[in-house]
Amino acid sequence: MRVMIWGDMEGVACIEVWEQVTGGSSMYGEARVLFTEEMNAAVRGARRAGATEIIGVDCHGAGGGWSFKSLVPELLDDGAEWVVGYPWARYVEPLRTGCDAIIFIGAHARAGTPDGVLAHTVSSELWYEATINGVPVGESGILAAVAGVWDVPAAFVSGDAATVQEVQSLLGDKVRGAAVKTGLSRFSARTLSPAAARTAIEDGVADALTRRDYPPPYKPGTPVTFRVELASTEGTAAYYHREGVRVTGPRTVEATGETFWDAWDRFWYRA
Numbered sequence: 496m497r498v499m500i501w502g503d504m505e506g507v508a509c510i511e512v513w514e515q516v517t518g519g520s521s522m523y524g525e526a527r528v529l530f531t532e533e534m535n536a537a538v539r540g541a542r543r544a545g546a547t548e549i550i551g552v553d554c555h556g557a558g559g560g561w562s563f564k565s566l567v568p569e570l571l572d573d574g575a576e577w578v579v580g581y582p583w584a585r586y587v588e589p590l591r592t593g594c595d596a597i598i599f600i601g602a603h604a605r606a607g608t609p610d611g612v613l614a615h616t617v618s619s620e621l622w623y624e625a626t627i628n629g630v631p632v633g634e635s636g637i638l639a640a641v642a643g644v645w646d647v648p649a650a651f652v653s654g655d656a657a658t659v660q661e662v663q664s665l666l667g668d669k670v671r672g673a674a675v676k677t678g679l680s681r682f683s684a685r686t687l688s689p690a691a692a693r694t695a696i697e698d699g700v701a702d703a704l705t706r707r708d709y710p711p712p713y714k715p716g717t718p719v720t721f722r723v724e725l726a727s728t729e730g731t732a733a734y735y736h737r738e739g740v741r742v743t744g745p746r747t748v749e750a751t752g753e754t755f756w757d758a759w760d761r762f763w764y765r766a
Contacts, residue, residue, distance in 0.1 A: 506654025518561025605633025
């Protein structure tokens with residue numbers, strides 16, 4: 496069994512403010528450890544379920560030289576191989592060559608979610624809302640759609656309660672979830688301890704991969720249109736000359752393809 500684990504920082508237990516997830520800040524070092532250990536817990540759970548190949552992907556853009564390099568190397572579980580430094584939502588080789596399931600660790604809710612801790616959608620591009628064929632999606636939905644191109648289902652998600660609800664509403668309640676905290680506002684939460692969160696993740700991943708009762712892969716249909724409403728009019732300038740991307744309004748841009756990857760590959764060009 497081959498499993499991909501995609502990890503982000505904002506949904507990790509005891510992380511509630513930007514200073515914890517921004518590279519170089521005084522709080523970032525401690526938060527990196529929290530993130531790494533939740534990823535390790537997912538690896539342990541996957542191994543318990545019989546996974547023979549586990550690929551962990553650092554999906555957190557911490558800024559500068561830290562982007563997609565927030566995992567602490569010396570703490571990484573040797574039961575997995577790790578992808579670091581690669582642009583978000585672009586590493587798909589395991590999907591292309593055959594993967595049994597994907598897992599989301601430390602996931603966060605999409606932009607505008609009132610009780611979503613550090614809620615945003617691809618904040619580096621200042622996105623206000625993203626939709627796939629008219630359905631609002633966050634970053635987990637985008638990753639699920641990427642995996643769905645190669646018929647890979649989502650098996651498990653951890654993050655705050657709003658994120659678990661978001662993912663299950665989009666993909667189905669057969670996605671197992673571990674809510675490691677509940678948002679009280681965008682920058683505060685009632686949270687499990689790190690140890691309790693890791694136990695919930697390890698047990699949840701093991702159970703999900705053992706049962707293998709996954710929802711269908713997320714395939715929005717054909718053709719697929721990915722549309723983004725940007726936070727400001729200046730944001731559209733970056734898309735004017737991007738092949739296959741249309742500027743459809745003062746703050747809206749979109750791309751269409753036969754599969755989601757066709758649209759995403761045109762839109763999210765960094766590789």
